[in-house]
Amino acid sequence: MTLAEGDVGLRPIRARDQRAWREVSGRNRDWLRRWEATVPPPPPGRLAGPRPTFRQMVRFLRAEASAGRMLPFVVTHRGALVGQLTVGGITWGSMCSANIGYWIDEAVAGRGIMPTAVALATDHCFGVLGLHRIEICIRPENLPSRRVVEKLGFREEGLRTRYLHIDGDWRDHLVYVLTAEEVPEGMLSRWRALRPGRNR
Template identity: 75%
Template sequence: MTLRPIRMRDQRAWREVNRRNRDWLRPWEATVPPAPPGHVAQRPTYRQMVRHLRSEAGAGRMLPFVIDYQGRLAGQLTVAGITWGSMCSAHIGYWVDEAIAGRGVMPTAVAMAVDHCFRRVGLHRVEVCIRPENGPSRRVAEKLGFREEGLRPRYLHIDGGWRDHMVYALTAEEVPEGLLDRWHRARPSASQK
């Protein structure tokens, strides 16, 4: 499994995985809120999305990745809202192909991204905000040892409405050995499953 920057040439594979998982992702995926009167809200095209992600990455505000699993695009992970100065913080959002969910791919990808943020980028804190109803995503954060910090009411527009989210967080001091190493040590071996 690898994390790598998203590319324009990923369009066909990204669209195929996203289309196939449309119903599975709908309850958790951010949506564009209704536009004010006189304006039209539109979902961006793939090319517009990638251009925006690259622009934000170039400005130091975002790290957009795709997840490759067994040589195929299997999801997306974005480190966003990067804030410098006295905060040095960001949040992570992600999705994965339902066909590989439950195989440890997402916790591994999140652990890799957090280690990159703490060790290479120089961030101090990383958050993951998850809808309370999203048990599998909450388990990802819990397996990795993220602290549950509370509820953010009506935090993000998802599936047609403003939805509450649980906040999970980690700071660099909490994983001095690295999150990926801790995840590998805590993960049951195949013989224990």
């Protein structure tokens, strides 16, 4: 499954993305380190496990996708890999919700690529999958990421204290939320209206 709007695309991550993914993530290591999830120290008496390889990561993500719990995408711009977006925590039943996480190459940040990617993913979740609620949790200090969701009309719902282990410690996160009823016209339509004539 591939989603696209102009020069921006989302497609499933694959093993052959390894070289491009490592190049982009490696070049952005210092820029992304403050926002990347880390594994907390193991309990006393237990050793930390090895860091997964790229192929192990892809196998895990694709297995979760096959089980219907996740949609792991790479973000592309004009065909080149420029980031990653994952729809995770997909829950059905009485909740019908998911969360979205993402990162982007600093070299192309601020061009509307990530808001377009989030809009594509949100429309797919609401319109195709039939989910009802999307959450995006962001560290309060991450102003660029907060601007992405605020542009799209996600509303701030509250603070989750010491929510995720990021950059070596448990960090607070702001919760941004959107439900299907809040965007009857579709997220992409809303985003297009905000950016008339702009290259997406």
